[in-house]
Amino acid sequence: MKKFQALILVSVLFLSASSALAGTQLTAGAIGTTSDTYMLVMGWANALKQAGSSVTLTPLEAGGTVKLLRGLITNKWDIGFIASPHYANALAGELNFEKDPPSLRERYKKVRTLFGILSGMGMYVVRGDSDIITIPDLKGKKLAIGAPGGMAGLVTRRLFKAYGLDADKNDYSAQYLEYGSALDEMRSNLLDGTILWGGIPQSGAFNFTRQIPLRFLPIDAEKFEEFRKDMPQGQYYMLKEFSPELLKSVYGEKNIIQDKPANMWTFQMMVVVRDDMPDDVAYEITKQFWENLDFVKSTAASLQSIDPKEALTVLSAEFHPGAVKYYKEKGWL
Numbered sequence: 001m002k003k004f005q006a007l008i009l010v011s012v013l014f015l016s017a018s019s020a021l022a023g024t025q026l027t028a029g030a031i032g033t034t035s036d037t038y039m040l041v042m043g044w045a046n047a048l049k050q051a052g053s054s055v056t057l058t059p060l061e062a063g064g065t066v067k068l069l070r071g072l073i074t075n076k077w078d079i080g081f082i083a084s085p086h087y088a089n090a091l092a093g094e095l096n097f098e099k100d101p102p103s104l105r106e107r108y109k110k111v112r113t114l115f116g117i118l119s120g121m122g123m124y125v126v127r128g129d130s131d132i133i134t135i136p137d138l139k140g141k142k143l144a145i146g147a148p149g150g151m152a153g154l155v156t157r158r159l160f161k162a163y164g165l166d167a168d169k170n171d172y173s174a175q176y177l178e179y180g181s182a183l184d185e186m187r188s189n190l191l192d193g194t195i196l197w198g199g200i201p202q203s204g205a206f207n208f209t210r211q212i213p214l215r216f217l218p219i220d221a222e223k224f225e226e227f228r229k230d231m232p233q234g235q236y237y238m239l240k241e242f243s244p245e246l247l248k249s250v251y252g253e254k255n256i257i258q259d260k261p262a263n264m265w266t267f268q269m270m271v272v273v274r275d276d277m278p279d280d281v282a283y284e285i286t287k288q289f290w291e292n293l294d295f296v297k298s299t300a301a302s303l304q305s306i307d308p309k310e311a312l313t314v315l316s317a318e319f320h321p322g323a324v325k326y327y328k329e330k331g332w333l
Contacts, residue, residue, distance in 0.1 A: 021054040028079035029062030043299030047292035064150025073107040084316040085236035112320035115311040116268035126193040128213030128257030144182030144194035162226040199302025209255035216262035282322025
């Protein structure tokens with residue numbers, strides 16, 4: 001009789017847990033439809049569906065990561081993305097977060113992370129038929145530095161100052177444009193270059209090179225170290241180098257004009273939620289992401305570098321308890 005009662009209790013608890021998840025609909029704010037963040041959410045949503053999960057996920061094109069963070073804490077979406085250094089900036093009230101009221105900074109403390117990804121990078125590209133070979137060659141040129149209010153523009157301004165290029169002194173013309181619009185203007189020779197965010201290949205760059213070759217500008221390692229020292233939370237930034245041979249193999253031999261390796265800046269891009277997300281929901285979406293990682297990666301070539309060994313390191317936000325439960329089960333924490 002006691003065994004029967006215990007079986008009933010276990011069944012009730014299981015059904016209660018399942019019913020708590022049933023019909024859970026989540027939204028995720030992503031940088032843009034061509035970004036790694038949007039591709040990741042698409043793959044994640046399809047993985048949940050394929051696994052028969054009771055949780056559904058819908059991607060939203062929401063803008064830069066500053067907007068993604070603020071949208072998350074104001075309940076505009078349930079999942080967002082914010083880089084490790086940028087979240088640390090938000091907590092400290094630095095840079096793009098300097099003018100935030102105390103009430104907003106208090107809300108930032110309620111952010112929790114599920115994991116991080118290193119697939120995205122900041123890269124500077126110019127037309128392959130231009131005479132721009134290095135970053136100093138951008139002096140007097142027009143450069144798109146990302147969406148208005150985004151962190152890409154702020155990072156670019158700080159990095160270029162290490163080269164002695166100051167947009168405020170008109171050393172170059174900094175244009176705030178989304179990546180797609182910037183590439184369109186480059187096609188028409190209305191713009192000399194742009195920053196792009198993504199992996200290798202970057203989808204916007206790949207499409208551009210079907211018509212016009214591109215060149216990726218290298219970032220000098222010593223200048224980058226100067227930038228890291230000057231940049232608040234600069235310890236979270238790093239460089240990744242790609243050889244001309246690799247870039248040409250990805251984009252096509254004739255589509256890339258590249259004689260020197262290209263360095264691209266990056267950091268952990270954290271997948272974040274609010275602390276009021278139920279533990280079972282956070283557990284479920286974390287579990288389905290990692291247990292269907294190959295399926296998620298199949299969404300885009302730029303997601304191939306996602307690795308659970310890196311995903312739980314160099315993060316500036318606390319883990320959500322639901323994610324912690326899964327990682328402890330796997331022996332990852």
